[in-house]
Amino acid sequence: MSVLIFIDQSEGIVKKSSLEALTYGADLAKQLGTTAEGIVLGTVSDDLAALGKYGVQKIHQVNNAALNTVDAQLYASVISQAATASSASVVVFSHNQTGKAVAARVAAKLKAGLVAGACALPETNNGFSVKKTVFSGKAFAHVNVLSPIKVISLNPNSYKTVATEGTAVVEALAVTVAEPKVKVTAVNKITGEVPLTEADIVVSGGRGLKGPEHWGILLDLAKELGAATACSRPVGDAHWRPHHEHVGQTGVQVAPNLYIAIGISGAIQHLAGVNRSKVIVVINKDPEAPFFKAADYGIVGDAFEVVPQLTAAIQKMKAGA
Amino acid sequence: MKILVCVSKTPDTTSKIAFTDGNTKFDEAGVQWIINPYDEWYSLVRAIELKESNPAATIHLVTVGNADAEPIIRKALALGGDEAIRVNTDNSDAYYIAAQIAEVAKQGGYDIIFTGKETIDYNGSSIGGMIAELVDAPYISLATKFDLNGNTATVVREIEGGEETAEVALPVVVSCQKGMAEQRIPNMRGIMAARTKPLKVVEPAAIDALTSIASFELPPAKAGVKLVAPDNVAELVRLLHEEAKAI
């Protein structure tokens, strides 16, 4: 028996969301009285043995260049073979882009019940029940998993990474790797920016900023905070900002430690994508804006005056600290 | 070319989220039902566009649901699509639903199967991947573009912090999101035509569900907003630093 955790990497570097999945999987293994093992695919430059500090005892590696890009079919085949080899009773993924492509396939292959978007450890005293977000973050469901093998994908930013001491044994896993059918021909990473779904802080702008030419004040604030930038749907629709920045029920769902909303009214569909944020700050000139009801801190004021002052004040705090 | 578009019924985005029966059931009182926006705006419209450039293509819609899903299917048919199939069962387990659609897919022999990136109620992002596994086809998730060149699809999909372009031979299963197409409004002709389009009802295959929802829970209410005067942003910075420990 084991808990098998999929370790997602990009260009050889293990993703932050996978460190959360590792901590979660290791805690689950402890709860179940079993071992935590990892599976990593492709060429990795990170020190895999050092991932033992997140509680994983063994890491299976399939170091095959065919796995350096994601073909969900191939990934699912290899991960399922690893699950069988390690007699996994639970397979854990991050519910990130790769997890969304692969976890469901692995679940179908292993005839394992899937909880996608989990946000807490399972209750295992009486059955196996996992809490997950539903209705775009407006509620939670407790899902009973009825099958012997279970697959869980963990919402990014919902489980705290804990590093202690430890070294993992890294072993090459002998599996058959077919030729990928999905051929990646170009990768277009937005360099110099923090990926939105991995960001600790997100600074987001709405129609209140009036036009793309006014985004400078928001970008300055984001830069000062090391934050990712986001926007409301009409801003994306009007091409003031690229569409991948659109957050909300029909866009990207984020759960950063801090979400700063500037000139966004706080429509229910917008809130659905951001309400899992730990702390929400709203800057809006309309005291009646619905966003204030969902906020922790707020300033009723003109964004064009408040935002540059905020950037300056943060600069000052940092200089003083 | 045959395209299968998976369509799901979801509560309207402004619906009040509440539960009944000791928090075990979604409270449907007063809820308006819509086509899951990802299914409607992106997968269905992209399928219609593909048919517009290749009139020999056929589009089938499939939904897994009770008779009360039919208005949604008719609305989808008003946008486009040649016929619809409803698998007559109600179940929330992703595997159960995907396995029903996979049965339909195997019988229809489709070149392309489109799903939305997720439903806005269950947020699983699971159905497409499961169908793909069950019909043994490649899967492209979170696609923002899909173009055909003969039997090869060129797709753009979301990755962490960017996107990538990939090529894959048909048949393929694709989950669609923003970028794939632009939302359309059904016109009168479409609405009239939809009334007479075939809507086949099939009984579900014998599949065991692998999960079930035990209960729901609402998040705790926020304590209330702390307002800071606009001429005192330093105070906001102090609160974020010292109290919220967020910066």
Ligand SMILES: Cc1cc2nc3c(=O)[nH]c(=O)nc-3n(C[C@H](O)[C@H](O)[C@H](O)COP(=O)(O)OP(=O)(O)OC[C@H]3O[C@@H](n4cnc5c(N)ncnc54)[C@H](O)[C@@H]3O)c2cc1C
């Ligand atoms: C099915 C459906 C799905 C949707 N999905 C999404 C989604 O995923 N994400 C999303 O964001 N929206 C979504 N929407 C749209 C949503 O309903 C709102 O229309 C949208 O979020 C509003 O965007 P906004 O807040 O930028 O603009 P507005 O609502 O126009 O708000 C602008 C705000 O800026 C404030 N403002 C103006 N000037 C200033 C100033 N100088 N300083 C400070 N504040 C100022 C105003 O007081 C106002 O509150 C969806 C809608 C539907 C029907």
